[in-house]
Amino acid sequence: MSKIKSLAELKKMKSELRNKVTLREKGDHPESLVQVRVGMATSGIASGAKEVYNYLADELEKRNIDAVVTQTGDMGYSYAEPTIEVTLPGKEPIVFGWVDTRKADEIIEKYIRNEELVDGIIPQNYETIDDRK
């Protein structure tokens, strides 16, 4: 990676990256990716988020589901760790709590494959900067 040398370059990079993310998140083609984020701060990892992360990454590949699994920081729901957020193409992200490997399996089979909701959804209860703009 070469260094970013000006604000204009930074902004250009941002919009390229954004487009990449938007394509990933809002693409309405069936072939576009499912995105899974696993909350992996200390509290998440202590509750087993690493196992869940590995399980999801392995299983989604094994089951031929076009998905990208990434780690992220603390989502804030310590009482329901490990927590994961699943974004199906063209859908609003949904956060699931209390996810162990069994729950992860259920999420893959029911929600990711068939858009069937499963128990353990964590309702979003906050606003972001963008909501307030």
Place this chain on the structure above:
Amino acid sequence: MVCGGTGCRAAASDTIDENLKEELKSRNLENDVQVVTTGCFGFCEKGPIVKSLPDNTFYTEVKPGDASDIVKEHVIKGRKVERLLYKDPNKKTTVADSKDMGFYKKQLRIALRNCGFIDPENIEEYIARDGYEALGKALLEMTPADVIEQVKASKIRGRGGGGFPAGLKWQFAANNKADQKYVVCNADEGDPGAFMDRSILEGDPHSVLEAMTICGYSTGATKGLIYIRAEYPLAIKRLNIAIDQAREFGLLGEDILGSGFDFDVELRFGAGAFVCGEETALIHSMEGERGEPTIKPPFPAESGYLGKPTNVNNVETFANIPAILNQGAEWFAGIGNEKSTGTKVFALAGKINNVGLIEVPMGTTLREVIFEIGGGIKDGKKFKAVQTGGPSGGCLTEEHLDTPIDFDNLLAAGSMMGSGGMIVMDEDDCMVSVSKFYLDFTVEESCGKCAPCRIGNKRLHELLNKITEGKATRQDLEILRNQSEVIKDTALCGLGQTSPNPILSTMDNFWEEYVAHVDDQKCPAGQCKDLMNYIIDEENCVGCTACARVCPVGAITGERKQLHEIDTSLCIKCGACMEKCKFNAIFIK
């Protein structure tokens, strides 16, 4: 979606769930409409909650019998069940779409804007969410003085606990001329139960690096240091990755974004001493000296790290800075209230249903945080107190629940904002034991430099021990209060000056509990082992001998099928008998 939170479940939300499923099945709709339970909506006051997708209809105070109406009206006919809709208490109108409910605007994430959204180990995700744009703006479109003006205009106050205006602090550091200046990030988070800073560093390390660089530019510093506890290995790992990536992208190092400004950041590890969160002690620790505070002035802005002007801010303060520059100081100053602007992150812990990390606008009340966001008290117990400000703070009671959370109101109520620990206590918590717990901590963490803190706190701790053992007199209570006041007035640094706060605030708010320990040798919460006796209830005891067999010291005697008795002089109060008894025949008095 049926809420499966503790509060709603206690109000039969599981039966609602079953009834909905049955109702749907009886109409052969079970394959078209799904019923799932969710985590707590946090709106327990109006529970049980049922939410329907995709139209976001939000039903409150639903009873098991309402299931058929929801299915008949809402699902089949597509008409909302008017009587179950949430009524806006101010407008007296019903709100159907949960997105329009004021309740959902209780939390606002500024410092946590990226935490839980981006991959903290990937700088590209940060850049895609406006990352480093504030830095570019500052370096290329603003003068250092402009940046400081913006920070001042935002009226942001230090999030580490002191609440000093950050803009002023930056101004002081900028005013002092020197060949070398430093920016220090205080990541020595030490309050028991607090993990705000750790979460930010683990979830969004770049925001802190970006803000430190902005601070360096505006104060004239070219070196940044992050003082972080070695016991935060994951935060350290992610910071190191972030620093490497920022250097690779030219966002740290020489000639950042072609502006000619150089800045770099290094980490310094602390061994986990509470006093090192105090800025002078922190600086000494970084210099390799003992982590002991020194008297201010000189302030670090004049003579800090290695005797050079140094600006020290907390992690959360820094995390807010890029958002302030991106969205504008006025936007930030418009959130919260007049004297405390913006938001505050709290680590919500203790006897509360939704333990977690939250961020609320300043001015949100304790009641909103505990009962709406936090989902209320565990196991339906009664709220007793909430502790804010860690070992330096105090306990607030029911009558303070409507206090708006901000720097000045919490102080006026006898506690303080602190760095963001918030521990909720219920009726089973003994307030004398709670203050003893905090004194345990301060006695352990006192650096020993000044006598009031080193000796005084130890004495306070002994007095508290005496009280919990039922050996104290009224005079001891007086000494406890007087000595607390003296330590407050005479200790050298913030640690000592605030260490008696938990005692003073509990004495003010729970005086009768102290008196009960002293006058009646009773612990009203039933926590102090020395003050309780296990007694066998004559009516309920059937003489099964289970308790006598489990007692480790043979303090229980009695014949089979006869009333048993506990010899209180032998009893060690382990509670094993009470656990074993199937007839509720053993109680604490």
